[in-house]
Amino acid sequence: MKIRVEPINAPCGARITGVELGAELDADTYAAVHRAWLDYQVLVFPDTKMTEDDQIRFTKYWGDMPLRKRYAGRREESRRSHESIMLISNIRENGEAIGSLPDGDMMFHSDGQYDEHPYRYTMLYALEVPSTGGNTLFANLYKAFDTLPAELKDLLANVAAHHGYYAGRHVTSEILQALGIERVADNWTHPVFTAHEETRRPVLYVSRLLTRGLCGLPEDEGNEILDRLLDHAENADLVYEHVWSPGDFVIWDNRCLNHARTDFSGGERRLLRRTTVQGVRPQAAFAKAA
Secondary structure, three states, X not given: OOOEEEEOOOOOOEEEEOOOOOOOOOHHHHHHHHHHHHHHOEEEEOOOOOOHHHHHHHHHXXXXXXXXXXOOOOOOHHHOOOOOOEEEEOOEEOOEEOOEOOOOOEEEEOOOOOOOOOEEEXXXXXXXXXXXXXXXXXXXXXXXXXXXXXXXXXHOOOOEEEEEOOOOOOOOHHHHXXXXXXXXXXXXXXXXXXXXXXXXXXXXXXXXXXXXXXXXXXXXXXXXHHHHHHHHHOOHHHEEEEOOOOOOEEEEEOOOEEEEEOOEOOOOOOEEEEEEEEOOOOEEOOOOOO
């Protein structure tokens, strides 16, 4: 069966069919997936049959799988075969969620943005999904940079942003409680405009969930500009909304996308299996001469 790449009518995204992810892929198929990934940023493999071992094998092809530094207690330990796997679920046993990030919506973010070396890729496999809601939104950060006003590009050419673990300046204690998150000290600074590691295209690299502020600007001015950047990056014209079906395997490029989650009923089950690929420290897209 030959791989088929069908662009989605959205600011990013393509559907991939003709690929059997339950078996090892040949070099030509991996190359075609990589090309589509660079072209469309987020890829959807619908109606996929994928075991944990299949997902781990596919993930490892693209690089190292980082071990998770934080666990939701030990509730996932008996339900996954690899330390890098995260179960994302609101299913509860004895009153405790069996996975992480159980309830509610989630602000836009890029996975691992608060680390020196953020994740390169994230992959989610849908096992159970609610009848409505719990959708994943993908914001195209290439297009966010491209459509940013010229005066902001000039003003922020040499500016960095400070990111923290669920520490965006709009994140409240109520939001953390809904997500089952305890704030920790992890934080890092990256350029506001980064260059994609492979395409070298500039990216607007800030997010509402993780970005704490802009460096080197007066606090009030920096916060006002950051809010403008966040609103701009979340404009509906830049966003693809994925409505999940069981068996969907969705993979995306953290280097040029933010993602978010819509709300869903706590009375319906949601279970997805996440893997990630370690990345490198983002580099500045450009800088004005001093």
